[in-house]
Amino acid sequence: MTRNPDWTRDELILALELFIRSGHKQLKASHPDVVELSKQLNQLPIHDHVLRNSDFRNPKGVSMKLGNFLSIDPSYVGIGLQRGGKQDREVWDEFANNIYKLYQTADSIRKSAAQITESSTDYSFDSEDEEFPEGKLLTQIHKRKERNRKAVEQKKQKVLEETGKLVCEVCEFDFAERYGPLGYGYAECHHTIPVFQLTEEHRTRLADLAIVCANCHRMIHHSRPMLSITELRVLVEQHNPKA
Incomplete structure (x- = not known):
């Protein structure tokens, strides 16, 4: 056995x-x-x-x-x-x-x-998947909500209509500014509700999503405990002071 x-x-x-x-x-x-x-x-x-x-x-x-x-x-x-x-x-x-x-x-x-x-x-609970301290179940729920294409597209469209661009809320990286038309409308979304407070039934609001670049998004997921948008922004500013 x-x-x-x-x-x-x-x-x-x-x-x-x-x-x-x-x-x-x-x-x-x-x-x-x-x-x-x-x-x-x-x-x-x-x-x-x-x-x-x-x-x-x-x-x-x-x-x-x-x-x-x-x-x-x-x-x-x-x-x-x-x-x-x-x-x-x-x-x-x-x-x-x-x-x-x-x-x-x-x-x-x-x-x-x-x-x-x-x-x-x-749900997939592959042991090789990235796992947050809160466990496999809440990790999967967090990631699924970030992959909610409808909510993500609505968030990006709303920000584009209001500001005309998608700028990372952490480091201010702008894909369109760097890559031209190829980068227009491109960005990722991070779900900002703390992982330990998430449940499967939680309905994602546009206010729950933050516009981020791929690098900052991965740094948020990599941090332990997971940093908020504001906390990572402060960290970036500390290590990259503006002239």
Whole structure:
């Protein structure tokens, strides 16, 4: 029998939320909250069912994962279960001291998982895809909203009508100015709603989209935590002061 798939960030975030919410305790496998989380993890549309064993994310496994977090918790006087994965520590470092973001992210994951399951939306959770700290599910939702061709074209058309050009809101790069007619109307759009607040049902408003060049867009996605348009603009100005 092959091993179950490794825990993803999405699953670890949900487990950490339970650990924090339960008072930094390793709840027993029989605890109702552990049983419920096991059910939620089995419903996440991330792991292909053919890769799951019969004990996939069962209550015992969930309880053990809480024990892994216990071994990381600096407030715990003891050992806990020390054979956790590298991502356990990463998720702890990113979320344990930001309870608001942890709870918001976990809530968005649960809501989006239910919505995707109900709508049977075709999502790809390729392990090689770029993944944000908030996990595979919210990463895919963010990217799909940025690829919403109708919303993107409406945003670009609105800006063109108002200003006559598409200028990156970070570095002020203008494709038309650099490339002439070939670059007219060309730009990318970045979805500005924080990833941890996104859900599948969130309807993209034009105000949610920002005009950016490809380089700045990739720098935003590359940053950890993800920088806002304003934050990246400040960074660019600091390293490239105008004469």
